[in-house]
Amino acid sequence: MKDQSVESPFSDPVTITIVNNPPNVPTVIGPSQGIVNEDVNITVNANDPDGHPIRYKVDWNGDGSVDSTTLYMESGVPHSIIHAYTTAGDYTIRVKAQDEWGLETDWSSGLAIHISSPANISIGTITSEKNQIHAEIKNVGEASATNVQWQIQINGGLKLFVNISNGTISELNGGSTQVVTLTGNKYGIGIGLGLLSPNPIITISATCDEGLSAAKNATAMIFFKRVWNVQ
Numbered sequence: 001m002k003d004q005s006v007e008s009p010f011s012d013p014v015t016i017t018i019v020n021n022p023p024n025v026p027t028v029i030g031p032s033q034g035i036v037n038e039d040v041n042i043t044v045n046a047n048d049p050d051g052h053p054i055r056y057k058v059d060w061n062g063d064g065s066v067d068s069t070t071l072y073m074e075s076g077v078p079h080s081i082i083h084a085y086t087t088a089g090d091y092t093i094r095v096k097a098q099d100e101w102g103l104e105t106d107w108s109s110g111l112a113i114h115i116s117s118p119a120n121i122s123i124g125t126i127t128s129e130k131n132q133i134h135a136e137i138k139n140v141g142e143a144s145a146t147n148v149q150w151q152i153q154i155n156g157g158l159k160l161f162v163n164i165s166n167g168t169i170s171e172l173n174g175g176s177t178q179v180v181t182l183t184g185n186k187y188g189i190g191i192g193l194g195l196l197s198p199n200p201i202i203t204i205s206a207t208c209d210e211g212l213s214a215a216k217n218a219t220a221m222i223f224f225k226r227v228w229n230v231q
């Protein structure tokens, strides 16, 4: 049988223009300070006028090249993005947004952030004065050390009188030093008779909430209230 169907010719073409608009430049909110290897959390938000899902491209070090790109997300809703810097320094964070059709914004204005080296505690110089022993507790890092618990203990010799002292420094700023002291009572200081050999050992130790610890030993000649020849 002969096919009876007949097709009409195509209609005249109709041009449909799909207008796409880029998102607006993202706002970026974040801290001005951070610590090496700890998460930095920024909040970004851009709106696409067409309601297209958007993704964020982040330049974490201000060199103009994208370091990380998020998944596509709902437009006009704040999102947080996390990054940890491995090196201390000053950085500028910039973010741009791109809709799912590839239209993207300019870079946002820069967000400056200073990344500090972590806290690092150590024991400095140990000195004596009459019936006292002094020790320097140092934070040679840049970030603060918190709840620094220190102890001075005299080991060896005869265990009499005061031979231990301890305390807490609630915050030891980066680059700072605090002197802590063991003071004998009116009878004396934890005695190792100065003429005994080996001389008593003074141990200074410190820990802090950041999980750090430091310790240092010195020997001293101690006779009742007098401490000398600390080394």
Ligand SMILES: [Ca+2]
Pocket (backbone or CB within 6 Å): 020, 021, 022, 023, 048, 049, 050, 051, 052, 099, 103
């Ligand atoms: Ca769009």
Ligand SMILES: [Ca+2]
Pocket (backbone or CB within 6 Å): 058, 059, 060, 061, 062, 063, 064, 065, 066, 067
């Ligand atoms: Ca970069």
